[in-house]
Amino acid sequence: MVKRSKSSDRWLQRQRKDYFVRQAQEGGHVSRAHFKLEQLDQRFKLVRSRSRILELGAAPGGWTHYLEQRASQGLLIAVDPLPITSAEATHAISGLAGEAEVDDAIDRILDNRSLDLVLSDMAPNISGVRTVDQARAMDLADIALHGASKWLRRGGSMAIKAFQGEGLEAWLKARKTEFERVQMTKPKASRPESREVFIVALGFKGVEAPEIE
Ligand SMILES: C[S@@+](CC[C@H](N)C(=O)[O-])C[C@H]1O[C@@H](n2cnc3c(N)ncnc32)[C@H](O)[C@@H]1O
Numbered sequence: 001m002v003k004r005s006k007s008s009d010r011w012l013q014r015q016r017k018d019y020f021v022r023q024a025q026e027g028g029h030v031s032r033a034h035f036k037l038e039q040l041d042q043r044f045k046l047v048r049s050r051s052r053i054l055e056l057g058a059a060p061g062g063w064t065h066y067l068e069q070r071a072s073q074g075l076l077i078a079v080d081p082l083p084i085t086s087a088e089a090t091h092a093i094s095g096l097a098g099e100a101e102v103d104d105a106i107d108r109i110l111d112n113r114s115l116d117l118v119l120s121d122m123a124p125n126i127s128g129v130r131t132v133d134q135a136r137a138m139d140l141a142d143i144a145l146h147g148a149s150k151w152l153r154r155g156g157s158m159a160i161k162a163f164q165g166e167g168l169e170a171w172l173k174a175r176k177t178e179f180e181r182v183q184m185t186k187p188k189a190s191r192p193e194s195r196e197v198f199i200v201a202l203g204f205k206g207v208e209a210p211e212i213e
Contacts, residue, residue: 033062033121035189036198040159041070043185044200050074052115054106054151056097056144057122057161061085064092067119074116077109097122098143106151114153120144120160134165141171141199149178154206164195175201 041047047067051074058064059082067076068087077091078084079102084092091109095102097120122144124136141162148158158179162168168184175182180203190196 032189034066036121036187037063037066037119039187039189040185040198040200041066044157044159044202046117046119046157046159046200047071048074048116051117052110052113053077053117053119054115054147055079056118056120056147057140058084058086058092063119063121064090075109075113077106079106097140098146103150106147110151114156115148115151116153116156118144118148118152118156118158118160120147120158123161131166134163134167137163137165138167138171141168145175148201148204152204154204156204158199158201158204160199162197162199164197168197172199175199178205179203180205 047053047070049071051071053067053071053074053076055063055067055076055078057080058078059080061078061084064076064078064084064086068090075091076086076089077093078086079093079095079097081094081096083094084090086092093102093105095105120140120143122140124133124140126133127136141160144158144160148156152158162171162184172182172184179201182199182201184197184199186197190198
């Protein structure tokens with residue numbers, strides 16, 4: 001028999017008890033992440049049936065599945081280096097957001113059209129060193145912002161995962177010049193003990209964000 005570590009035992013116990021994990025399994029959803037997006041969408045009215053959407057950090061596909069149903073007449077581009085479970089109509093791009101080839105692939109799909117919504121659930125590989133992990137998380141926020149600044153239409157929206165810690169308050173404040181309304185929120189489906197939050201920015205003003213260094 002395979003021997004499991006204490007931490008993987010704890011993870012399994014937590015998964016079994018977790019309300020949203022059970023709901024995801026019972027509802028046939030790819031992951032509990034589905035409920036985070038559903039809650040953000042219900043509160044901020046992010047997704048419409050004809051929305052053009054860029055989804056960053058899409059694997060394994062919980063959000064993708066939600067978006068395919070809610071924006072069935074729109075356009076969905078989903079990016080992740082890991083495999084994404086998606087419908088045929090979805091433009092799944094295998095690669096890292098922020099890389100030139102991925103940007104080019106998005107440009108080709110959009111063919112001069114702009115986006116209504118940029119979503120990011122990207123998360124860094126956790127090293128366990130808090131300052132390093134926070135810096136990586138802030139880099140991912142910048143990558144998502146770069147996407148929004150490049151392809152979002154005026155009045156468009158952005159909702160991205162971030163982690164509470166060094167740099168986030170200042171980052172949030174800076175977005176207020178670029179969007180009409182900026183808010184930090186934590187959906188109920190996000191684990192209370194995690195530092196994960198979401199930044200929702202509505203009403204893009206069309207101002208270019210600073211270049212990624
Ligand atoms: C929390 S998971 C996303 C879960 C997904 N939203 C769902 O509902 O199934 C985070 C994902 O971010 C991806 N990721 C991390 N850095 C990335 C990057 N630079 N570009 C694209 N995806 C990235 C990881 O590969 C991972 O699949």
